[in-house]
Amino acid sequence: MSLSHAILGLLTITPMTGYELKNEAFDTTIAHFWQADQAQIYRTLAAMAENGWVKVELEIQEDRPNRKVYSITEAGREELRRWLHTEQPLPIHREPFLVQMFFASALDDATILDHIARQRRGHEARLAQYQRIPVPPLGDPALDRTRTFWRLTLEMGIAMERAYLAWLDQCEAVVRGMRDDEAGERA
Amino acid sequence: MSLSHAILGLLTITPMTGYELKNEAFDTTIAHFWQADQAQIYRTLAAMAENGWVKVELEIQEDRPNRKVYSITEAGREELRRWLHTEQPLPIHREPFLVQMFFASALDDATILDHIARQRRGHEARLAQYQRIPVPPLGDPALDRTRTFWRLTLEMGIAMERAYLAWLDQCEAVVRGMRDDEAGERA
DNA sequence: CTATTATATATGTAAAGTCATATAAAAGCG
DNA sequence: CGCTTTTATATGACTTTACATATATAATAG
Structure with a gap:
């Protein structure tokens, strides 16, 4: 708990x-x-x-x-x-979109690109939300000990969303760049 | 489900x-x-x-x-x-360590650095495990449509672990660099 | 030679998480 | 003036997840 x-x-x-x-x-x-x-x-x-x-x-x-x-x-x-003081377990991620992408070869490219675009909008919104949270950046003299740790967790949130967006870019590029001879059966 | x-x-x-x-x-x-x-x-x-x-x-x-x-x-x-074909919700992350870091100002620096080191070992192990999974890298001609999507989800896992490790480095640097006048009450 | 690991399925129980809905009244909006 | 939002708590019902344990045997490791 x-x-x-x-x-x-x-x-x-x-x-x-x-x-x-x-x-x-x-x-x-x-x-x-x-x-x-x-x-x-x-x-x-x-x-x-x-x-x-x-x-x-x-x-x-x-x-x-x-x-x-x-x-x-x-x-x-x-x-x-x-x-x-207790050691915490590693994070657990529940990523339904990754499950979908794992099996996305069965979908046509247009559908996949649409899924990617929707995920991107969601992650962009999350990132924007994080960036509006008013905690001084690292190095700012207004940052006391308490807020330093708040800022660090926020940094992680921002880094995660940036990593998602970069990955979504990569997915899009790969799907757009796929040649027809890579195409298998689709639904 | x-x-x-x-x-x-x-x-x-x-x-x-x-x-x-x-x-x-x-x-x-x-x-x-x-x-x-x-x-x-x-x-x-x-x-x-x-x-x-x-x-x-x-x-x-x-x-x-x-x-x-x-x-x-x-x-x-x-x-x-x-x-x-259905749109998937954004990922849900359960990160007990982030909760701990959010309130870590109450801990002394040595304990925090120890927690960070333990998390790092966990994430390093995960990353190493991902890197041992035998799926050809993107761009490899052996990569068919099915495996391209497998590879993409693996890329995300690797990117996530790298982001964690980079963030843990940042945490460590910040904690080591904290001056005493940033110190609040500790437990 | 014994202990552990791998093969293979099943279930009991509890904790955690989700979704909907109920009550009640003020404040704000159009 | 009516509708939605905000303030505020509570609970029913269900699904999902987690943890432990039971059974049974072969293969492997030490």
Whole structure:
């Protein structure tokens, strides 16, 4: 359960509601390398409260639904500290498009080029989104220790998207350059 | 269920048992961008047989456990063809190490450098493994249409691992170069 | 000669992730 | 004035993934 550790980390910054955690903290930071939906975050928070890793304060609001503000406990800090010292497994990638490309020889070139173009638009959008995140670049004197690590993870996100785009260019070039005698059966 | 489509694709090459599918076909190809364990593959094959996408032939063996050889049916080919034409979602990355790095400011530099070194060893091993896969490089005349796409997905795997290694170098350089006045509280 | 690895399939269980939907009311938009 | 978005939490239902374990035998390694 890396999700609970991500949440613990975010709660060290400031106490938050599940809603804020999801929409303000999580989705703008960790979601780039660890996705979770609203249901998962709420359920994980409930489990963490039972563990004693976080505590809840109910804020009654009259004009709004009540807020449950979660904050990290000493036990939670301890658990986060422990987890931060453990070795992490290598990343797991789920790439349906790569599965498709692996078997793309059965498709005609126009369809493949269309698939490539769509993937490119998606990755361009992701890259643009990353580049709008306001964290000072490496070397900037405004970068403190905390933000240095934020910046490093962002650098990885940007590097990944650039690698995808470069690869998509390569795919396109290869498909466009394929001679007919490389053509097998197609669907 | 992209796994069943991956299996369909592999079964277009040749009929196979679940065992062969897992240990000979899947793990040496698609596992790099779509992981699945033995239990999942066996259960997915059973579901696909119920769907009519594959059919089974029982080979009775005396000295060995019996083999169930799966082959793709016309309905399976049709489904694969349909799926190959659909647009695929962007990749999902689960990167526990990136979560850890995001909160690494709480760790001392030596621990961080150790984490980085361990990740590097893992990625170096993956890269070496990819580079041992015997698929002719792009441009090689021995590369037919089918293998061209295999090679392209391999190129992506190699590019990914190189991007990771470059990023780990960057992380290491940044951590080594951090001055004490960038140091915050640590655990 | 024993222990491990390879061949081959199956299942129980739990954790994690996805998708949809329910409730409730304010604020903003056209 | 009605429609959509934002704020805020909750749960049902399902699928997918992961981890462990069971069975059985041959071949290989030490």
